[in-house]
Amino acid sequence: MTIEDAKKTLSFYRPGSSDMRDPEFAEALELVRRSADQSRRPGEHNPELVKWFEDHCASYAAGRAKLQEISVPAGLREQIIAERKIVPFPMAKKRISLTVPLALAAAVAALLCLLPFVLRHGQVSGFVACRNEMVRVALSPYAMDLETNNPDRVRSYLAERNAPANYELPAHLTGAQLAGCGVKSWDNAPVAMICFRSGRPLHPGDSTDLWLFVVDRKSLPGAPTSETPVFAKVTRSMTATWTRGERTYILVGAGDQAFLEQYL
Amino acid sequence: MLGHSFEGVVERYYEPLYKFAFSLSRTEADACDLTQQTFYIWATKGHQLADVTKTKTWLFTTLHRTFLQKRRRETRFPHHELVETDADLPFTLPVIAADLDASHALEALSRVDEIYQAPVALFYLEDCSYKEIAEVLEVPIGTVKSRLARGLCQLKKLLTTAVEGPNRRDP
Numbered sequence: 001m002t003i004e005d006a007k008k009t010l011s012f013y014r015p016g017s018s019d020m021r022d023p024e025f026a027e028a029l030e031l032v033r034r035s036a037d038q039s040r041r042p043g044e045h046n047p048e049l050v051k052w053f054e055d056h057c058a059s060y061a062a063g064r065a066k067l068q069e070i071s072v073p074a075g076l077r078e079q080i081i082a083e084r085k086i087v088p089f090p091m092a093k094k095r096i097s098l099t100v101p102l103a104l105a106a107a108v109a110a111l112l113c114l115l116p117f118v119l120r121h122g123q124v125s126g127f128v129a130c131r132n133e134m135v136r137v138a139l140s141p142y143a144m145d146l147e148t149n150n151p152d153r154v155r156s157y158l159a160e161r162n163a164p165a166n167y168e169l170p171a172h173l174t175g176a177q178l179a180g181c182g183v184k185s186w187d188n189a190p191v192a193m194i195c196f197r198s199g200r201p202l203h204p205g206d207s208t209d210l211w212l213f214v215v216d217r218k219s220l221p222g223a224p225t226s227e228t229p230v231f232a233k234v235t236r237s238m239t240a241t242w243t244r245g246e247r248t249y250i251l252v253g254a255g256d257q258a259f260l261e262q263y264l
Numbered sequence: 265m266l267g268h269s270f271e272g273v274v275e276r277y278y279e280p281l282y283k284f285a286f287s288l289s290r291t292e293a294d295a296c297d298l299t300q301q302t303f304y305i306w307a308t309k310g311h312q313l314a315d316v317t318k319t320k321t322w323l324f325t326t327l328h329r330t331f332l333q334k335r336r337r338e339t340r341f342p343h344h345e346l347v348e349t350d351a352d353l354p355f356t357l358p359v360i361a362a363d364l365d366a367s368h369a370l371e372a373l374s375r376v377d378e379i380y381q382a383p384v385a386l387f388y389l390e391d392c393s394y395k396e397i398a399e400v401l402e403v404p405i406g407t408v409k410s411r412l413a414r415g416l417c418q419l420k421k422l423l424t425t426a427v428e429g430p431n432r433r434d435p
Contacts, residue, residue, distance in 0.1 A: 067283065070370070076299065
């Protein structure tokens with residue numbers, strides 16, 4: 001292997017990483033070691049490769065250190081784990097031992113005892129899970145099923161898909177620019193998603209920044225029953241929830257409470 | 265004991281995933297969304313992964329795919345495949361000056377051609393083998409290296425300009 005060959009190979013070498021054990025680099029690293037040994041003997045100076053390799057390692061370490069300076073927002077881990085709670089548990093591929101049926105039997109017995117309590121109080125978590133899921137839908141990459149600024153087209157599109165179409169928009173929300181709609185589902189019930197633009201500069205990649213979700217109130221027990229909006233911050237968004245007639249409304253906006261209040 | 269529980273996987277990988285996401289998207293909000301979306305997908309589909317030693321690669325691949333899907337939808341940029349040829353090697357690594365802070369380094373990275381950004385970020389950020397990087401980017405190892413070589417050459421030029429100033433003339 002020539003010095004130039006070694007440089008080509010070691011151009012991809014990352015000191016301190018698993019590359020140290022990668023056989024692809026072994027021969028070139030050996031050549032560096034031999035060159036370093038030779039450079040210590042009088043009259044056998046061949047420092048070029050050694051110097052190049054030292055510079056390479058220093059540059060890599062500096063670059064890595066710079067990118068490692070990226071700070072992770074506080075609370076991100078907790079947020080990720082909290083969102084996990086709204087995801088249905090998948091079936092795990094685990095060997096079933098004798099303890100599993102016993103544990104299941106105990107759990108069923110406990111559930112039967114707790115059933116009246118769960119029926120009374122468990123509805124709140126259903127609403128919270130739905131609200132969190134709608135926020136996730138709003139913030140995640142999605143495509144509107146229909147892009148239009150025509151409110152009649154939105155209503156007819158939703159009606160054709162059995163989603164709530166006879167909703168009542170808050171007076172000030174009509175001032176926002178209608179962008180389109182989509183149909184989502186929650187607990188097998190259709191949810192209308194109506195998308196708006198507030199007029200503020202949009203975040204790169206976003207096409208909307210206000211979302212109104214409309215659900216049949218019977219599908220969302222535990223939701224606020226009043227027409228007075230209830231605000232709650234979910235991740236980096238603000239939500240306002242209210243119920244009017246047979247519909248429960250969840251307005252999601254990329255902003256604070258004052259931002260949402262402009263549209264209610 | 266966290267092990268391969270959801271919490272254990274989050275604990276182990278959320279920071280490197282966020283840093284990878286930030287190096288691609290360069291905004292905190294987008295990086296948070298990408299990281300959360302990746303773990304959401306893990307929560308719903310991760311159990312299908314038969315080999316738990318592939319968890320890291322699976323997560324990075326998922327994040328990268330999610331980023332590309334989002335970006336394609338946003339910009340509708342044409343997917344331009346390069347003619348993959350051997351890069352002009354050896355390249356020299358960009359010398360990142362000590363007085364450049366991380367934001368300037370990321371700013372320079374953002375100006376590297378998009379197709380080279382993920383290989384360069386993975387090269388610096390995470391202790392992924394080249395085989396793992398190839399799996400994350402879903403391209404052959406040779407393609408990883410040629411993109412990396414080109415990306416680092418671009419980064420070097422950008423950083424040199426940033427340190428020396430655009431008006432400096434080489435002797």
